[in-house]
Amino acid sequence: MSALPNPEIYLDHNATTPVLACAATAAQYAMQQSFGNPSSSHATGIKAKVQLEQTRQLARELIGAGQGDIIFTSGATEGIQVAVLSALTAARAAAADQPVLLLYGATEHKAVPQSLEHWNQLLGLNAEIKAIPVDQHGLLDQAFIREHLPRCALVCTMAVNNETGVAQDLVALSALIKGGSHQPLWLVDCVQALGKTALQLESLRVDYAPFSGHKLYAPKGIGFLYTRSGAPYVPLMAGGGQEAGLRSGTENLPGIAALNAVFRQLLAKEHSDFVGSDSLWQYRSELLAALKTVFPQLVLNSDAPYVVPTTLNFSVPGFASKDILDLFDAAAIRVSAGSACSSKIPSSFVLNAMGLELWRSQGAVRLSFGPAMTAEECTAACERIRSLKAVVDSCCLVLSDAQSTDLQPIDGLIQLKHEDLCSYLLVDAKAKCLVVIDPVQSLASRIAQLVQGHQLKVIAILDTHLHKDHHSARPELCALLANFCSADSVDVLGWPEQQAQVQCGRYQLSRVPTPGHSPEAVTVLVTEDDVQKFAFTGDFILPGGTGRLDLPGADSQAFVQSLQRLQQRLAPHSLVLSSHDYAQRFFTRWDLVLQEQPVLQSLLQQPDCCNSWTEQLLAQHEWLKQQQKHFCGVVEVSASDAKALISHHELQALLQQQKTLQIWDVRETYEQVAGALENYIPDHRIEHVPLSGLVQRLSEGQLTTQQAILLVCRSGNRSLLAARVLARAGYQQVYNLKGGVALLA
Incomplete structure (x- = not known):
């Protein structure tokens, strides 16, 4: 029996927080004992009303509300809607x-x-909406604000940024925005500020300030909005007259009771669940030291004196944010990317606005903790983070002064990806x-x-062609690996001059000229023990498509001749690998190339049809110009790849039914080392087949297409991708564990 998985270390408090024990108790009491409707006139209702107003008064005290209103809402998003609607309605009336x-x-x-755009359109205001620039520290450009104030109706700023923890100078902004003859309305997003920095909203003359309970140890679904006395106000919700007619609908008393408990802790002079600023800065220092133990080259994207202590936003050269998130998640450390996820490498709009380099924006990771963190929790988090040093050393994710004594083996073909680009x-x-083939600059350090x-x-660093959409990393790699490379002279694609073949251990590499997409292109053929294994076609043939023929240097006649040349050299089941993989197919086979693209089969049989084929391609390329992500080739993506999904509830039954079932962990090696799947599925042999080694595993030819395989990854997304790859290769019993390790944890 394997050891139990690690307990979770949660360091994503800027996204949401656990509910304080006292807050959960208060909410439970409100649901079961003090459950009255505050609008009822009987004693049970009166008790609820008293607690409602007590909580309102505590909120006033915490934020320095003075004579302003505190309106309970469902959360910050609702508060933002109300504030924007109110301000824009007033602006429309005054616009003249x-x-x-x-x-x-x-x-x-x-x-x-997005709220500004929505209500601007809905109200027909037709206002101009402008973003206020920030400097490299994330601070707002006050000169820009000053310049645009005379005709401004509403200024929206943050107290503390959710990604970077940058705290704006609200005192200086107040003097600027409210100090002139024209005073626009001012909305300050205070969601990340409460409990981390002092607030005195009335003295700052803030007009609207939304708050959210679940960002400060209260349940989701409760928040409040501060509005300055006399500020324009338009109810978003009408109908019952609750909240003095400012927000109709029966109040969320369990959520308000939880807020009450949190507010009392924040205001307590002694024995509070919340710690002071000095302790928070100490925790930050300890966590940063632990991170730098694992990643010595770590760079902070925001730092003192411009931030609150509870947010660490950092990047590591050579890492996309997903790499670090996958590593941390495998070790049961929960952090988040510094940006929203997308199908490609995410890029943080916040860091982009700060003018930071793209690698920092794409690699941004946010570690955030709350003001109720304890010293014991900080110590446990630091110990878990430091435990990852052995993982990154053994997987060669970072360079270490000391050679790791537990290196994870690498052998065969490794396919590395950056967005749609492939390196091998x-x-x-x-x-x-x-041998390195088609190296991508973003992958060079790795x-x-x-x-x-x-x-x-x-032995060699090769390109299949001169890439039209990106620069090869071959010169950079040659410089980085000068002590590991041969000094032999090479041609424009890195092939050793005067050598017809290249020998790399058990592999023999040869090349076939395949111009068409580009004039100098070659296909690199690889044999192992006289058996043809791989064909690296660059962008001449793509998995599910072909390279473009409307770019400079392209030649449709040469393309046909190259196609004929490959037909003579490739076996039907030769694995074909390209330098772009737009459809996330990882590879194709020569028989699939011809099966999926009948026009290519026709060209081989009737080369004279080249002109009509060229016309088809030109029509495709006109469409392609609109598809920026498919710069170098045409790919038709199939939607018929979905395979059987298995929930974690069905897992044991599947394991009982399928006695010969193989379980493949398709997470990358560093994830497998950081959090072994054997901890979650004990007493079963796990095959470690990372996505980067999937093609190598298939090339070994040890499986029949009837073999039952269960694929597992962190969340179920990569295993589904692998299932589609296997299905396309003819495997008929492929299962994907829905939700992956995340639902087993």
Whole structure:
């Protein structure tokens, strides 16, 4: 029996927080004992009303509300809607046919600009909406604000940024926004500020300030909005007259009771669940030291004196944010990316607005803790983070001064990806050598770390063609790996001059000229023990498509001749690998190339039809110009790949029914080491088949297409992708564990 999985270390408090024990108790009491409707006139209702008003008074005290109103809402998003609706309604009434300007911080939470756009359109205000620039520290450009104030109706800023923890100087902003002859309304998003920095909203002359309970240890679904006395107000919800007619609908008393408990802790002079600023800065220092133990090259994207202590936003050279998130999640450490996820490498709009380099924006990770963190929790988090040093060393994710004594083996074909780009490592572990094919700059440091960590001799660094959409990382890699590379002279694609073949341990590489997409292109053929294994076609043939023929240097006649040349050299089941993989198919086979693209089969049978085929391609390329992500080729994506999904509830039954079932962990090696799947599925043999090694596993030819396989990853997404790849290769009994390890944890 394997050891139990690690207990969860939760460091994503800026997203949401656990509910304080006292707050949960208060909510439970309100639901079962003090459950009255505050609008009822009997004693039970009166008790509920008293607690409601007590909580309102506590909120006033906490934020320095003075004579302003506190309106309980469902959360910050509702509060933002009410504030924006109120301000824009007032602006429309006062506009008198004059153009209206609305300002918001460029690093503002998306709820603010999207609300401005929504209500601007709905109210027919036709106001101009402008983003206020920020500097490299994330601070708002006050000169820009000053310049645009004369015709501005509403300014929207944040107290504390949710991604970076940057705290704006509200005193200076107040003097600027409210100090002139024209005083626009001012909305301050205070969601991340409460409990982390002092607030005195009335003295700052803030007009609207939304707050959210679940960002400060209360349940989801409760929040409140501060409005300055005399500020325009339009109810978003009408009908019952609750909240003095400002927000109709029966109040969420359990949520308000929880807020009451949290507020009392915040105001307590002694024995509070919340710690002071000095302790929070100490926790930050300890967590940062632990992170730098694992990632010595870590760079902070925001830092003192511009931030609250509870947010650490950092990037590590050579890492996309997803790499670090996957590593941390495997070790049961919950952090988040510094941006919303997308199908490609995410990029943080906040860090982009700050003018930081793209690698920092794409690699941003946010670690956030709350003001109720204890010293014991901080110590446990630091210990778990430091435990990852052995993982990154053994997987050569970072370079270490000391050679790891527990290196994870690498052998065969490794497929690395950055967005739609593919780089390949062909490794012979026994001979301690490798060939790199089509290196991508974003992957250069990772490749160099693997080579240096495993002390591999670099036989060659090859390109299949001169790439039209990106620069090859071959010069960069040659410089990084000067001590590991041969000094032999090479041609424009890195092929050793005067050599017809390249030998890399058990692999023999040869090349076939395949111009068409580009004039100098070659296909690199790889054999192992005289058996043809791989064909690296660059962008000549793509998985499910072909390279473009409307770019400079393309030649449709040469393409046909190259196609004929490959037909003579490739076996039907030769694995074809490209330098772009737009459809996330990982590879194709020569028989699939011809099966999925009948026009290519026709070209081989009737080369004279080249002209009509060229016309078809030109029509495709006109469409392709509108598809920026498919720059170098045409790909038709199939939607017929979905396979059987297995829930975690059905797992044991499947294991009982399928006695010969193989379980494949398709997470990357560093995730497998950081959090072994055996901890979650004990007493079953786990095959470690990371996505980067999937093609190698299929090339080994040890499985029949009837083999039953269960694929598992962190969330179920990569395993579903692998299931589709296997289905396309003809495997008929492929299952995907829905929700992955996340639902087993």
